[in-house]
Amino acid sequence: MARTKYDRVDSDSDSNDSETEDEGVLRTSGDVRQHDQETLATEEEAEKMLAGGEKAAPSGHNGRSRRQKRSRSGRRTEKRALMYQMEEGGPRSSSAESSGRSSEGNDSRVGEAHAGRKSKRWRSGGFVVVYVLTVLAFGGLLYGAWRLSTHGRSETTEGVQPDEPVAPPMASELPQADDKAADSRYTPQTLSNGTHKFAPTTILISLDGFRADFLHRNLTKTLTSFVRQGVSPKYMLPSFPSLTFPNHFTLVTGLHPESHGIVGNSFFDPVLQKEFHYTDPTRSMQPEWWDAEPIWVTAEKNGVKTGVHMWPGSEVTGGIEGVEASYVDKYNGDEKLDNKVRRILGWLDLPSALDMRGGEVADVERELRPQLIAAYVPDVDSDGHAYGPNSTYIKSTIAEVDGMLASLFDGISDRNLTDIVNIIIVSDHGMATTSVNRLIQLEDLVDISLIEHIDGWPLYGLRPWDSSPEKLQTIYNDILERSRLPKYKHAFEVYLRDTDMPERYHFSKNNRIAPLWLVPKAGWAIVKKEEFEFTLDTGDHAYHPRGLHGYDNQHPLMRAIFVARGPAFPHLPGSELAPFQNTEVYNIVCDSLGLEPVANNGTLRLPLKPSGVHDFDAPLEIPEDPQDDGGMALPPEVPNLAYQHDEAQSSLPPEVPNLANRPDLVLPTDGVPLVSSLISHRPLLHATATPAVGASQSATPTEAVSEAVRTRPVVHDGITDEEQDGDINRWWSWVTGKIEAIKVWSSGLWGASKVDAAEAEQPDKSS
Structure with a gap:
């Protein structure tokens, strides 16, 4: 039978044309389209039921295109299903009705297969989610266990015995300054104590010679409480050499001694052909020696007033870079601790420019309150030298200094300034006990007739007359060979500045550093025969000083302290920092005042990032520092010598809180003559010493x-x-x-x- 144009169907629409012809029933293209629409509607209804009420497929051209694709896909699936039935010997339909039922059945199976695939995808996705959550939970448990196992311990001290040197944090381990970090830095604000406005204000106090473990002797009630209130590391590392002048200038410049140029308490400059000696202001307080910008110069350059109380380097004639602090107190070794408290509180009582109106500022410009106050307290260092860091006498000194801090904190609290001003307490180095049993005679190590200049002490820098590399190497080899003798084993080290000086010392890139160095181990001392005659095998004679520093800056006995509290340190009370070197202090002080620091070796910036909170119940790290002879120790049960902070014993006058400009509390030191002794009011008790060579035998x-x-x-x-x-x-x-x-x-x-x-x-x- 010939087909008409109505007999045309899509090539994919029907695979049983012959069967249809056999039945004599012809399907028009309209019938086919209706069949497709019904099939599509059935498929969509199945998808809705599976998706739980999913929205209908989008309309329009794209929707029709997708529906056509699904229709063709369904028919291809139906065709494959019929072929499978024929291959398996299943029944074949020979009528249109049977064909229709078969199509509906196949559509149903297609829907079921589609639903099965979706269900399988959902199940697979669920397994992935569960697996990821399980991995994350397990990782969290591992991280929590690691944190608990390392709580309260610093990475810099992990696995190191208390009596061994501890490596300082590397620069790569410390927070690095970058543009992104600058956006999150601390921004100081002007605050009010209720009666007066205070621009950002920081008090920096140095307790010279205050070893870190002095905090653990039950003598420092005030400082211990301060640690619990503020933020601090377990200790701060000094710079090498661990001496007063180099480290105090490092604290206020952020530079290693090789960079700021104060490389010792005494040293020779081959360019200037002059000797720097810290006890002689005519040889040390000249601008030519001071090659770096301290914090008070940075502040004054930026219009921030500063008051400096006896800080080493603050008395330079004409100032450093021609800039002086607004208030400078010259060194006075007889200054009482109470007067230091009066001086600091007196500066806080001065009016601020923020309180002035109109022309009043010009009238009192020289009497305005400083925003930076830096104060130096020498007592612990001087008595540590005189009596030793383990003597009973030093215990009373530590208690007295703690009492001074109690008076200061009380005065600050009375003025309602506890949360207004920042207080940073530091020390410059620790102290080690010396002994007659740990002495080395310089003449036994080197022919001193070959040496032109000897720098430093207790470590010695040697400048030979002939400083050629060959001669230096010869002297070095001779000393190195002697250092290996049994009696000098573990007693000292010898270094050439330009060859094997440890890089961590940062002590080679300055011609003020002598080319050859003898560095005794902590507790040892190198002496000249003309300075002190002794006999090692008798052990009768006490060695003075009883305490020394200047050793390896990483040795536990040289550890210093850093404790801070105030608006610049908004951390949890008792927050713990990882130990750091004192090159970081300059940046911290600058940030607390809102000053941009000049280039330096520090990397820490505010806000500080604590590693957690101190575990105050953890075992304490007390470095070994034996006291071989106790001749200088007073009876340990002398309560009178300990500083008692109460109204009866305090010589401070009654304070009036929140009262500005109290000149009666300020005892000016401008007229005090220079005294270059830190302990001129303390005894030296050398009665057991053997008279030096040349001393009269008939002398009293x-x-x-x-x-x-x-x-x-x-x-x-x-x-x-x-x-x-x-x-x-x-x-x-x-x-x-x-x-x-x-x-x-x-x-x-x-x-x-x-x-x-x-x-x-x-x-x-x-x-």
Whole structure:
């Protein structure tokens, strides 16, 4: 039978044309389209049911295109299903009705297959989600366990014994300054204590010679409380060499000594052909020595007033770079601790430019409140030298300094400034106990006739007359060979500045650093025969000073402190920082005042990032520092010597809180004559020392002692030979005072009842 144009169908629409023809029933293209629409509607309905009420397929051309594709896909699936039935011997339909039912059945199976595929995809996705969540949870558990196992420990001290040197944090391990970090830095604000406005204000206090573990002797109630309130590392590392002048200039410049040029307490400059000596202002307080910008110069350049109380380097004639602090207190070794408190509080009581109106500012410009106050406290260092860091006397000094801080904090609290001003307390280095059993004679190591200049002490920098590389190497080899002898084993190290000086010392890139160095181990000292005669095998003689520093800056006995509190440190109370080197302090102080620091070796910036909170119940790290002889130790039960902070014993006048401009509390030191001794008011007790070579054998004990003192190097960070004679008289006054103190202590020990009993027995004894 011939087909008409109505008999045309899509090539894919029907695979049973012959069967249709056999039945004699012809399907038009309209019938086919209707069939497709019904099939498509059935498929969409199935998809809606599977998707839980999913929205209908989009309309329009794209929707029709997709529906046509799905229709063709369904028909291809139907065709494959029919072929499968025929191959398996299944029934074949020979009628249109049967064909229709078969199509509906196949459409249903297509829907079921589609639903099965979707369900399988959902199940697969669910498995992936569960797997990812399981991995994340397991990783979280591992991280939590690691954090718990390392809580309270710094990476810089992991696995290091307390008595071994500890490597400082590398620069790569510290937060790096970049443009992104600058956006999140601390921004200081002007605050009010209720009566006065305070621009960003920071008090920086240095406790010279305050070793980190001094905090663990139950002597520092105030400082311990301060640690619990503020943010601090377990310790701060000094710079090498661990001496007063190099480290105090590092604290306020952020530079290693090789960079700022103050490479020791005494040293020779081959370019200037001059010697720097810290006890002589005419040789040390000249601008030519000071090649870096300290914090007070940075502040003054930016219009921020500063007050500096006896900080080493602050008295440079004409200022550093021609800039001086607004207020400078010259060094006075006899300054009482109470007066330091008055001075700081007096500066805080001065009016601020923020409180002035109109022309008032010009009238009192020289009396405005400083925003940076830097104060230096030498007592712990000077008494550590004189009596040793483990003596009973140093315990009383530590307690006295802690009492000074209590007075200061009370004054700050009375002025409602606890949360207004920043307080940063640091030290410059620690202290190690010396002994006659740990002495090395320089003449046994090197022929000193070959040496033109000897720098430093207790470490020695040697400048030979002939400094050619060949001669230097020869002297070095001779000393190195002697250092390997059994009696010098572990006693000292020898280095060539340009060859094997440890890189971590940062102590080679400056011609003020001598080319050859002898560095004793902590607790050892190198001495000249002319300075101190001794016999190692007798051990009869005490060695003075009793305490020394200047050793490897990473040694536990040289560790310093850093503790901070205030609006620039908005951390949880007792927050713990990883240990860092004191090159970081300059940046921290600058940020607390809103100043942009000049180039330096530091990397830390505010806000600081604590590693957690101190575990105050953890075992304490106490470095080994044996006291071989206890001749200088006072009886350990002398309570009178400890500083008692109460109204009865404090010599401070009553304070009036929130009262500005209190000149009666300020005791100016401008007229105080220069005193280059940190301990001119302390005894040196050298009565057991053997007279030095050249001393008169008929001299009195006092004269012999005085002669011995004159011939030994200066070690008290500020005492001159001319001032030593006066120390003997002061020493006798001190001894009589301590005898009286011990008498008082003894009477208190026995109790009033025993005293009364003794008095009652007195008549019987007299009779």
